[in-house]
Each structure stands twice: as C-alpha cells, then as structure tokens.
Amino acid sequence: MRIFDPHIHMTSRTTDDYEAMYAAGVRALVEPSFWLGQPRTSPASFFDYFDALLGWEPFRAAQHGIAHHCALALNPKEANDPRCTPVLDALPRYLVKDSAVAVGEIGYDSMTPAEDTALAAQLQLAADHGLPALVHTPHRDKLAGLHRTLDVLRESALPPDRVLLDHLNETTVKPAADSGCWLGFSVYPDTKMDEDRVVAVLKTHGLARTLVNSAADWGRSDPLKTRRVGDAMLAAGFADADVDQVLWRNPVEFYGLSGRLRLAVPPPQAPGDPRGVGGPPLHEGNSILRGGE
Numbered sequence: 001m002r003i004f005d006p007h008i009h010m011t012s013r014t015t016d017d018y019e020a021m022y023a024a025g026v027r028a029l030v031e032p033s034f035w036l037g038q039p040r041t042s043p044a045s046f047f048d049y050f051d052a053l054l055g056w057e058p059f060r061a062a063q064h065g066i067a068h069h070c071a072l073a074l075n076p077k078e079a080n081d082p083r084c085t086p087v088l089d090a091l092p093r094y095l096v097k098d099s100a101v102a103v104g105e106i107g108y109d110s111m112t113p114a115e116d117t118a119l120a121a122q123l124q125l126a127a128d129h130g131l132p133a134l135v136h137t138p139h140r141d142k143l144a145g146l147h148r149t150l151d152v153l154r155e156s157a158l159p160p161d162r163v164l165l166d167h168l169n170e171t172t173v174k175p176a177a178d179s180g181c182w183l184g185f186s187v188y189p190d191t192k193m194d195e196d197r198v199v200a201v202l203k204t205h206g207l208a209r210t211l212v213n214s215a216a217d218w219g220r221s222d223p224l225k226t227r228r229v230g231d232a233m234l235a236a237g238f239a240d241a242d243v244d245q246v247l248w249r250n251p252v253e254f255y256g257l258s259g260r261l262r263l264a265v266p267p268p269q270a271p272g273d274p275r276g277v278g279g280p281p282l283h284e285g286n287s288i289l290r291g292g293e
C-alpha cells in the first residue's frame with residue numbers, strides 16, 4: 001500500500017514516527033503551516049518556521065525515504081494577532097520555493113473579521129502563485145464555518161477545483177462536495193472522525209476528489225491513521241485500486257496542481273551507511289544521522 005499523507009505536522013513528530021510511517025507505506029506527505037501551541041510574537045518566528053519546512057524537515061524526511069513538501073500560510077488562529085499579520089506581506093517570497101505546493105492551512109478558527117481578511121488575502125496569494133489552497137474548516141460551529149468559508153471562496157479568484165476543504169465530517173461533506181472543492185478527512189484517535197466513520201462516508205459519497213490525512217501534531221494523534229483507513233477500506237470490501245486512489249492518486253493529483261511535486265526519494269539509510277560520497281549529507285552543517293561516522 002503506497003500512502004501520501006496530505007496533512008501532517010512532522011515538526012512535532014519523532015524519528016520513530018518517520019520509521020513507522022515508512023514501514024506502513026507512507027512515501028510522501030505535505031506539512032501545512034500551523035499554530036505552534038506557544039503563540040508567536042513576531043513575523044521573524046514564522047520565517048524560521050517556513051525555512052525549517054522548506055529545508056530541514058525535507059532533509060530529515062528524506063533520510064527515512066519519504067518525500068516531504070509543505071504548504072505555507074498565516075494560520076487561522078494567529079490571523080487574529082496583529083503581531084503576526086505582517087507575515088502576509090512576506091509570504092510571496094516563500095511561495096515561490098520549489099517544495100511549497102500549496103497555500104495553507106488557511107480558513108476559520110473563531111470566524112472573526114481578522115480571519116475573513118487573512119483568508120481572502122491568502123486565497124488571492126494562491127491564485128497569484130498558481131498554487132492550490134488547503135482550507136481548514138473550524139472544529140466548532142462546523143456547518144456555519146463551512147458555509148462562511150464557501151462564501152469567501154466564491155468571491156475569490158481561486159476556482160473550487162484548486163481548493164481542498166479539510167476536517168470534514170458527515171454534516172459538512174454534502175455541501176462541501178456540492179461546491180466542487182476537494183474533500184479532506186482528518187482521522188483522529190479519539191475525537192472527530194475515526195477510520196470507520198470515514199469508510200462509511202466513502203461508501204456514501206464515493207472516492208472522487210477525496211483525501212484522507214492524519215493531521216498528526218503535538219496533540220493526541222496518530223501518524224499511521226492513513227494506513228488504518230486503507231486497512232479499514234479493504235476490510236469493508238473496497239479494492240486495492242480504491243485504496244490507492246484515496247491514499248495516493250487523489251493527493252498526487254491535488255498537490256500536483258502546483259506543478260512542484262517531487263515524489264522520487266531513495267529508500268531509507270541503514271545506520272552506519274551514510275548517503276553521499278565522502279560522508280553523511282548535511283543540512284546547513286547539521287546531520288541527524290546516528291550510529292554512522
């Protein structure tokens with residue numbers, strides 16, 4: 001089973017997670033920009049984070065045989081903090097980078113006017129840069145949040161077939177599907193959608209334009225939830241080709257809209273078997289290899 005996790009925050013995950021993900025079939029992922037838990041106090045904090053998503057984390061993922069891409073944005077929660085919003089002016093110089101395959105995650109947290117402004121501005125940035133957008137739908141007031149998101153989308157320059165609406169559930173999937181956007185389901189260990197509920201939705205709504213992600217981060221989450229959905233699909237009678245469509249071909253097609261996916265990564269390195277000639281590869285002078293020279 002080959003797996004592309006279209007939404008996972010590897011910054012907050014360990015090397016063990018990378019190894020377990022590779023063993024489960026994960027070969028590619030997209031890491032969207034998000035809130036760090038601790039509020040940022042200046043745009044400079046975003047710049048270091050964006051650089052890590054563009055440089056360090058792809059380097060780390062590649063050592064475990066996984067192709068890493070990112071989505072860059074001012075996240076919905078920090079769109080409300082005037083110390084952070086100037087990052088919007090700097091985003092264009094990051095959105096031209098090769099491994100930035102979308103603008104995201106954007107959308108609503110508390111549905112404030114500041115969030116309206118940031119969402120509209122970043123949909124325009126996506127349109128200007130020829131990138132698709134990953135749009136987070138709020139965890140509270142889900143249906144109202146979705147409708148407000150769709151209103152802003154309709155007024156934007158970005159067509160719905162370049163938008164992935166994420167964190168959908170049974171109450172939001174129908175209007176989301178009717179909008180023409182791509183559909184994302186985040187699968188969590190004990191809240192929101194679980195794998196059986198996702199499989200039930202797939203049976204009802206079909207597989208077209210549908211993606212499944214772990215959205216794993218610092219909270220209670222599981223980076224192997226994509227694999228567990230694949231297994232649940234097979235147990236429910238879906239074919240291998242159906243699983244491949246949801247877990248690989250659909251995310252490849254969506255993020256492929258950027259023209260920037262690079263999916264070929266060599267298999268992981270064995271300990272003591274550093275890649276490259278003349279010693280282990282370095283990222284800005286740093287190696288995370290252990291057990292080698």
Ligand SMILES: [Zn+2]
Pocket residue numbers: 007009032034105215
């Ligand atoms: Zn997220």
